[in-house]
Amino acid sequence: DVKVTQSSRYLVKRTGEKVFLECVQDMDHENMFWYRQDPGLGLRLIYFSYDVKMKEKGDIPEGYSVSREKKERFSLILESASTNQTSMYLCASTWSGRTVEYFGPGTRLTVT
Amino acid sequence: LAKTTQPISMDSYEGQEVNITCSHNNIATNDYITWYQQFPSQGPRFIIQGYKTKVTNEVASLFIPADRKSSTLSLPRVSLSDTAVYYCLVAPPDSNSGYALNFGKGTSLLVTP
Numbered sequence: 001d002v003k004v005t006q007s008s009r010y011l012v013k014r015t016g017e018k019v020f021l022e023c024v025q026d027m028d029h030e031n032m033f034w035y036r037q038d039p040g041l042g043l044r045l046i047y048f049s050y051d052v053k054m055k056e057k058g059d060i061p062e063g064y065s066v067s068r069e070k071k072e073r074f075s076l077i078l079e080s081a082s083t084n085q086t087s088m089y090l091c092a093s094t095w096s097g098r099t100v101e102y103f104g105p106g107t108r109l110t111v112t
Numbered sequence: 113l114a115k116t117t118q119p120i121s122m123d124s125y126e127g128q129e130v131n132i133t134c135s136h137n138n139i140a141t142n143d144y145i146t147w148y149q150q151f152p153s154q155g156p157r158f159i160i161q162g163y164k165t166k167v168t169n170e171v172a173s174l175f176i177p178a179d180r181k182s183s184t185l186s187l188p189r190v191s192l193s194d195t196a197v198y199y200c201l202v203a204p205p206d207s208n209s210g211y212a213l214n215f216g217k218g219t220s221l222l223v224t225p
Binding site: 040088091092 | 155156199
């Protein structure tokens with residue numbers, strides 16, 4: 001079974017803190033994605049990566065950055081957390097050329 | 113990527129068949145149609161994928177007419193545990209580089225006794 005894990009299920013941070021969300025997949029997938037999900041807005045793509053050290057902006061990249069130093073790991077960074085970044089963050093991965101994504105369990109981040 | 117339109121919400125009673133239709137008028141020749149299911153506080157889970165006609169698996173059936181401008185996810189005899197949000201996506205496989213799948217708001221299905 002494909003396994004996508006995220007470093008935390010729940011996280012509480014203060015405004016202005018630097019926040020790291022980590023995602024690891026164990027299936028040698030080329031593509032990895034970060035989404036955020038908010039009530040009434042569905043899933044929105046923040047960033048994705050199709051190879052090590054490669055990244056592409058999604059629909060809402062402002063306030064976020066990403067890092068992919070190893071194929072299995074994709075990190076989402078909030079340089080200076082703000083309250084409007086309180087959300088559920090979902091990581092996903094897939095093989096290149098495939099259209100089915102495998103999702104992690106999500107991290108519910110609260111910024112106070 | 114092709115834009116998709118689905119109903120925001122649907123209600124059903126247990127034991128009924130539920131059909132959720134997704135419109136994708138500008139679907140491209142090499143696009144596939146994929147449906148996901150998401151329960152509260154969990155990531156979406158792949159249900160079914162198809163290109164044309166009909167696809168069936170142990171969970172659902174997917175009906176795609178000849179013009180491929182819409183698709184219908186059919187859930188037979190739903191139970192309370194089928195209460196979830198269902199997303200329809202249309203996207204091409206891309207063997208050369210990454211691509212971004214854009215999920216919309218999905219259809220929130222509520223199954224009641």
